[in-house]
Amino acid sequence: MKFVDLHLCLPWKDEEQARRLIAKSTELGYSQIGVPFQPNIKAEAVNQMRQACGESSLDFVTRLDLAPRSPSELLVGLRRFRRSFEVVSVLCSSKAVARQAARDRRVDLLCFQSFDPKKRLLDTAEAELASASGAALELDMAHVLSSLEDRSGVGIFTRLRRELAVAKSFDVPVIFSSGASQPLLLRKPEDCAALAFLFDVEESFALEGLTRNPAAVVERNRKKLRPDYVAPGVRVIKEMRGL
């Protein structure tokens, strides 16, 4: 089974720490990692990370985390950067942003970072839009773990349980990522699946969120980023010159 962690926060300014995180990911059994970058990142830094991942036999995926304050800001961000990154996630901080992100086919992942009930916006309407556009719901395990340190898990589990049930009923793919910026916040894929037991999710569903669902997102976007891609189901096979 090929395990994918689509959210590994590599500190690209601290090469030593980045290498430790990469080594830890390999050791824990991941074979593909997604690394978030700033939109204005230099190609040199990306290549440096790609090389470090290649040395550990990890498939490297570039990712952009957009945190827009309004739907129009989201649209501007998507227009400018969509074709520069393999995966685009949107941090939904308001209902308007969440709805726009769920509606837009260019968005791959929907993230809700706060456990505040007013900011957990995955309701049935949101799930219906996400299901139609193919956007997935992402859950960061490091975020869950660090939130559990600070406060009781009752509210966190209730909200996540409800959200996952809604996502499941509307066939919204769920992706479990580590979201780790330190090696000690990384967990083995099987341990992440075990954690999902707390949200009333079967192990097979959790494992899909660590294997098939994230791999499908990456594969779909890599196809789209190829120069021969035209539209879904249409690609250039051969260029006829002189016609």
Next chain:
Amino acid sequence: MTRLVRRRYLALRVDCEESFEFNAVSDAVWNAVLRLFGEVGASQAGLFLVKYDDEKRYAVLRCAHKALPMVRAAIATITRIGAAPAAVHVIRVSGTLKALSRKTANTQYEQCARQLSE
């Protein structure tokens, strides 16, 4: 004669830069289970830390087989042992110590597991 409670043995790897005593690791596991599932859950889990080797950061934990998902989830939530940041990973799960040592034979914890079964 069949056992009343079937057991599972978990080979654990403790990830931390500091060293710990047996009791600190045992307490961390107990606290994680107690915190998530309460006293009733912890009593059903039948937890017992069989062995902890601080040098190799290898531990063997015993639990009731019906409580395995609970225990695995609780172990994954451990972020501290004592005051030090730590992580605990489940390497293997088995029904007997002997099988556990066989299953972990390919890992770096081979020798430690063998000592356990002897």
